[in-house]
Amino acid sequence: MVEKGTWTVKKGLAEMLKGGVIMDVTTPEQAKIAEAAGACAVMALERVPADIRAAGGIARMADPTVIQWIMDAVTIPVMAKIRIGHFVEAQILEALGVDYIDESEVLTPADERYHVDKHQFKVPFVCGCRNLGEALRRIAEGAAMLRTKGEPGTGNVVEAVRHVRMVNEEIRRVQAAPREELVTIARELGAPYELVLQVAELGRLPVVNFAAGGIATPADAALMMQLGCDGIFVGSGIFKSADPEARAKAIVAATTHYNDPQILAEISRGLGEAMPGVDISVIPDHERMQERGW
Amino acid sequence: MATVGILALQGAFREHARSVAACGHHPVEVRKPAQLADCQALIIPGGESTAIGELMVRFNFIDEVRRFGAAGGPIFGTCAGMVLLAKEIEGSAQLRLGLMDIAVKRNAFGRQVESFEADIHVPALGEEPVRGVFIRAPYVTAVGQGVETLASFDGKVVLVRQGRLLAAAFHPELTTDTRLHAYFLKFLD
Numbered sequence: 187m188v189e190k191g192t193w194t195v196k197k198g199l200a201e202m203l204k205g206g207v208i209m210d211v212t213t214p215e216q217a218k219i220a221e222a223a224g225a226c227a228v229m230a231l232e233r234v235p236a237d238i239r240a241a242g243g244i245a246r247m248a249d250p251t252v253i254q255w256i257m258d259a260v261t262i263p264v265m266a267k268i269r270i271g272h273f274v275e276a277q278i279l280e281a282l283g284v285d286y287i288d289e290s291e292v293l294t295p296a297d298e299r300y301h302v303d304k305h306q307f308k309v310p311f312v313c314g315c316r317n318l319g320e321a322l323r324r325i326a327e328g329a330a331m332l333r334t335k336g337e338p339g340t341g342n343v344v345e346a347v348r349h350v351r352m353v354n355e356e357i358r359r360v361q362a363a364p365r366e367e368l369v370t371i372a373r374e375l376g377a378p379y380e381l382v383l384q385v386a387e388l389g390r391l392p393v394v395n396f397a398a399g400g401i402a403t404p405a406d407a408a409l410m411m412q413l414g415c416d417g418i419f420v421g422s423g424i425f426k427s428a429d430p431e432a433r434a435k436a437i438v439a440a441t442t443h444y445n446d447p448q449i450l451a452e453i454s455r456g457l458g459e460a461m462p463g464v465d466i467s468v469i470p471d472h473e474r475m476q477e478r479g480w
Numbered sequence: 481m482a483t484v485g486i487l488a489l490q491g492a493f494r495e496h497a498r499s500v501a502a503c504g505h506h507p508v509e510v511r512k513p514a515q516l517a518d519c520q521a522l523i524i525p526g527g528e529s530t531a532i533g534e535l536m537v538r539f540n541f542i543d544e545v546r547r548f549g550a551a552g553g554p555i556f557g558t559c560a561g562m563v564l565l566a567k568e569i570e571g572s573a574q575l576r577l578g579l580m581d582i583a584v585k586r587n588a589f590g591r592q593v594e595s596f597e598a599d600i601h602v603p604a605l606g607e608e609p610v611r612g613v614f615i616r617a618p619y620v621t622a623v624g625q626g627v628e629t630l631a632s633f634d635g636k637v638v639l640v641r642q643g644r645l646l647a648a649a650f651h652p653e654l655t656t657d658t659r660l661h662a663y664f665l666k667f668l669d
Binding site: 202204 | 494495527530534595599654
């Protein structure tokens with residue numbers, strides 16, 4: 187019997203993306219540059235997060251025309267974003283045939299209480315997380331892949347580091363805890379007990395976890411990989427830099443050779459200006475994208 | 481116990497390492513061509529063939545892997561690995577090793593929403609079918625002389641062998657069934 191949209195094939199595509207870089211692109215030309223540089227997938231957008239941040243207002247799913255152009259331009263998987271809780275945007279992207287949906291805090295949330303029931307879809311979903319409880323709640327809703335939230339569009343890696351360190355710390359706590367403490371820990375995390383039990387047994391998240399939000403340099407990518415992430419999303423970091431092609435290639439190479447300082451030193455040379463950065467403390471709380479979702 | 485290199489540039493290399501270890505052999509993640517000298521066999525995992533190909537060029541793997549295969553070193557490619565081993569890739573000028581006399585079509589079953597699981601009958605592995613996990617998978621559209629078709633699905637060739645080279649369109653490493661890895665590792669005998 188042929189079965190489509192199973193957990194194995196949803197989670198499986200994320201496994202295939204591991205050790206790779208997923209790049210935000212807004213045009214077919216950018217998508218081709220990303221593919222040629224060795225991106226393992228692209229995220230099709232109308233605007234990169236830095237521009238969404240600058241533009242303000244309500245950020246929504248991209249026009250299907252833009253997504254379709256990008257799908258036609260490359261052979262690698264194409265992802266696209268929906269607003270948190272906006273299951274109709276998800277239905278539209280599934281009908282369009284995108285390969286992964288990012289239910290993303292980069293866009294303005296459509297529902298302040300519920301995320302999308304991702305089990306209802308054949309297309310797999312990736313969601314952001316800042317801690318283990320949030321990660322496991324998203325998996326419970328059907329996310330087959332996770333990423334740190336970071337603080338998108340800032341070129342500042344500090345929040346992504348905070349989020350992956352928090353997840354790692356909480357995984358170690360779950361792993362070290364005796365069985366009888368796990369129900370209480372699950373309650374404290376706000377996560378389903380069965381998933382907490384799985385984390386205790388595996389010693390890691392049950393799905394692939396990428397780094398996202400603020401990655402701007404090859405060193406940033408390697409840092410997130412050394413901290414235990416499975417791969418890298420780069421949003422504004424590539425096409426907001428002085429030389430996108432060179433930077434894209436360098437970040438791809440850094441994600442593969444994250445443990446080799448010699449190679450990292452070579453590939454970090456002469457990339458030109460990185461994207462302009464933003465200090466997190468100058469962003470008012472209500473404008474922090476990572477605070478969206480729960 | 482043999483040392484089995486898993487090309488670890490991008491993709492699902494950890495899962496292959498687990499399967500190799502379950503077969504009683506020693507897996508090694510290969511990120512530099514010089515490491516091939518210590519390997520008795522090589523696995524090219526699933527991932528994105530364009531990404532793996534680009535990294536193979538940049539880090540000088542192409543000639544080294546071709547030499548490894550030409551010298552009789554066993555190589556097993558799954559999904560992207562199958563694409564990279566092929567001589568012909570339909571409608572694409574992307575880089576390939578061209579070690580196997582096969583033509584492949586990429587993303588041949590469709591995009592991710594068409595990805596599927598199905599039982600695959602592989603006579604070489606016995607009666608019990610293999611659970612084939614196909615993720616944006618390719619299939620083989622033509623085989624040359626000396627290429628043996630080991631399995632087909634829905635009339636499409638999905639598992640082929642040419643001497644000590646093996647290529648699968650699906651992902652045995654995503655299951656706990658290690659029979660196909662064991663079959664490949666017998667090429668070492």
